[in-house]
Amino acid sequence: MIFNRANATQKVRPARVELEDGKAYSPEFEDxxxxxxGAYGQACHVFLSEGDIPNRWADKESFTILENGFGLGTNFLATLKAWRNDPHRSKRLNYVSLECFPVTDQEIQSLSALEVSEEAKELAKQWPPCLPGYHTLSFDEGRVRLILVFGDSMELAKKLSLSYDALFLDGFSPDKNWRMWNSELLRDLSRYAKEGATVTTWCTKGDVRRALTDAGFALEKKKGFGKKRERLFGVMKAKRTKHILRPINEVIVVGAGLAGANLAYSLTLQGINVRVVDEAAVPGAAASALPWGILHPHFTRDDSPLSKLSREGFFMTRSRLRQLEVQTGECLFKELGCLQMAHKDTIYEDWLKAVADNKPFKIPENYGLLLNRQEASQIVGLELKRGGWYFPMAGMARAGAFCRALIAASAVPYRGNTTVRSIDKKGEKWQLIGEFGEVIDEADNVVVCAATASSDLLKEPHLGLDLLPGRITLLRDTDFGDLKCPVSGEGYIAHMEDGYCGVGATYELPRTGPWTEQKAHLTNLEKLDTLLVDHLPVVVTGAYCGVRAAGSGRVPVVGASVDESRWLSVWNASEHIPQDSKCWENKGLWVLAGLGSRGLSMSVLCAEMLTSMMTGAPLPADPALIKTLAPQRYLKRQWFNGKVR
Known part of the structure; x- marks a missing residue:
């Protein structure tokens, strides 16, 4: 084995798959x-270890598997089938798999083992485009989560956030793809093993055995499968620091907009009892009450945190909407596509250069296409000022109905018309206090998803939420009847078949006021001139008004609530910059807020992030990205700038 080649990071790109004697073959790795x-036989004998994995997940709350090398997905599909067929299966199964060269959905389905062909069809329906990052797929009403992480394993293995019960090592032969068996990589992957976790692989090479042994696994060779005489099996014997999370049995969610409704749904999927409190009569009021909103990702050349959040969140929201449609029979999403038009000609030129340079990475056509003005106009149905990114999987979502469907599907108690004035700690409980000082409800864990009211309820004046009032101008249902898909640029325009036609939206900041309804409409109608070459006269029929709450840097606030006075006392007393610590967290008090104008594209991902933080499940996003959402980030910035002490 040669492990001393250049360690340049490998970029995500589609796998090349050919057939050799009827078997899937990689010409790149010649394997x-x-x-x-038989792929299925190997998965059952080697990776499910002749029943060892099912025996270990029996009657557990959850079981987590980490795999290096997803390939055609046979190990996952065999695991899913075994889990479904086991009456003593764990309540939840988390399967995290690293892959740098993803196959296509067609290859998943056409090349799958016959024994798991039905499971392969399910997987193919959800299969994501070839984009780097995290892709979370859900099966069996959320009880099974497949987290696909597309990227270089050697880089990814240094920054995962999970602890696993079993490790599957299933790359190409070490002689063909040395990176998959590099000792540094194996050591990094071993760091996430729980005490007693197992490792299984068909590979018995000496360097592999030594690396796993050095990492703390006690190894043994067992009978191999097929022509392979032996396989490797090991148990993690090294002592592990145990991070004991208090079991969460019940949670109160304050707020039933996109953030709160999605969080309630995510928590109930984890078997947690949830109660929801909101000041509105029904879920999905205030800024989340939109009859339709645009669900689309966001392109930036530097792939900013905002871009990553909107891209990975877009897919999660799209998937959840489709699942709810199956559950409820209600139409919640229309896949119309969406055009992100360049604000200026110079921006479009910059995008052209980014595509030529594959910046920030090569964009697959089934995800996004950069179109010129003529191409974009043809797809949109109206003559546009310039070209932009067309996202064919984007579309329009019924935001308010989405919230109500989430609460209904969660079957959680909903307490509407209830205003929470404060949240106070009494003993081990957090109490919700009403307008007259009465205790509305109490629980060990409370999550504040109250948008503009979040800072006051959490007693965190430096949470960094900006309040952004705004209006959408509503037009006649006959206006822009030729519009085929929404257009987003310096403003946006959308037209739905049920009569909804909107142009927006204003950001009514005090420094640009005073704002009247007439000024708001004129501002929105002026946006049409930045989007379209020309258009027929339109008639204003009304407005939709709301107040957005946006986090600092226009990214949300997600995580444990911070006791600001305690945080300041630690930072002011320290000679060095303190490391992030739980000592200043308000134990059992959490926040999910600040989604701004991107509630549709970010709410599901943020809800899954927070659910994982609370329960200890594998995080469905890069830990570095999650760190940018930390509730104390604005307080920290103010401290460094000398504005708070």
Whole structure:
């Protein structure tokens, strides 16, 4: 084995798959995807370890598997099938898999083992485009989560956030793809093993055995599968620091907009009892009450945190909407596509250069296409000022109905018309206090998803939420009847078949006021001139008004609530910059707020992030990205700038 080649990071790109004697074959690595003795048989014998994995997940709350090398997905599909067929299965299964060269959905389905062909069809329906980052897929009403992480394993393995019960090592042969078996990589992957976790692989090379042994696994060789005489099996014997999370049995969510409704849904999928409190009569009021909103990702050349959040969140929201549609029979999402038009000609030129340079990465056509003005106009149905990014999987979502469907599907108690004035700690409980000082409800864990009211309820004046009032101008249902898909640029325009036609939206800041309804409409109608070459006269029929709450840097606030006075006392007393610590957290008090104008694209991802933080499940996003959402980030910035002490 040669482990001393250049360690340049490998970029995500589609796998090249050919057939050799009827077997899936990689011409790049000159190796087959699975043993000729049968992929499904190998998955059951080697990776499910002849029943060892099902025996270990029996009657557990959850079970987590980490895999290096997803390939055609046979190990996951065999695991999913075994889990479904096991009456003593764990309540939840988390399967995290690293892959740098993803296959296509067609290859997942056409090349799957016959024994898991039905499961392969389910997987293919959810299969994501070839984009770097995290892709979370859900099965069995959320009880099974597949987190696909597309990227270089050697880089990804240094920054995961999970602890696993089993490790599957299933790359191409070490002689063909040395990076998959590098000792540094194996050491990094081993760091996430729980005490007693197992490792399984068909590879018995000496360097692999030494690396795993050095990492703390006690190894043994067992009978192999097919023509392979032996396989490797090991148990983590090294002592592990145990991070004991208090079991969460019940949670109160304050707020039933996109943030709160999605969080309630995510928590109930984890078997947690949830109660929701909101000042509105029904879920999905205030800024989340939109009859339709645009669900689309966001392109930036530097792939900023905002861009990553909107891209990965877009897919999660889209998937959840589709799942709810199946559950409820209600139409919640229309896949119309969406055009992100360049604000200026110079921006479009910059995008052209980014595509030529594959910046920030090569964009697959089934995800996004950069179109010129003529191409974009043809797809949109109206003559546009310039071209932009067309996202074919984007569309329009019924925001308010989405919130109500989430609460209904969660079957959680909803207490409407209830105003929470404060949240106070009494003993081990957090109490919700009403307008007259009465205790509305109490629980060990409370999550504030109250948008503009979040800072006051949490007693965190430096949470960094900006309040952004705004209006959408509503037009006649006959206006822009030729518009085929929403356009977003310096403003946006959308037209739905049920009569909804909107142009927006204003940001009514005090420094640009005073704002009247007439001024708001004129501002929105002026946006049409930045989007379209020309258009027929339109008639204003009304407005939709709301107040957005946006986090600092226009990214949300997600995590444990911070006791600001305690945080300041630690930072002011320290000679060095303190490391992030739980000592200043308000134990059991959490926040999910500040989604701004991107509630549709970010709410599901943020809800899954917070649910994972609370329960200890694998995080569905890069920990570095999650760190940018930390509730104390604005307080920290103010401290460094000398504005708070």
């Amino acid at each position: 087959i995807y699975a043993t000729r003795s």
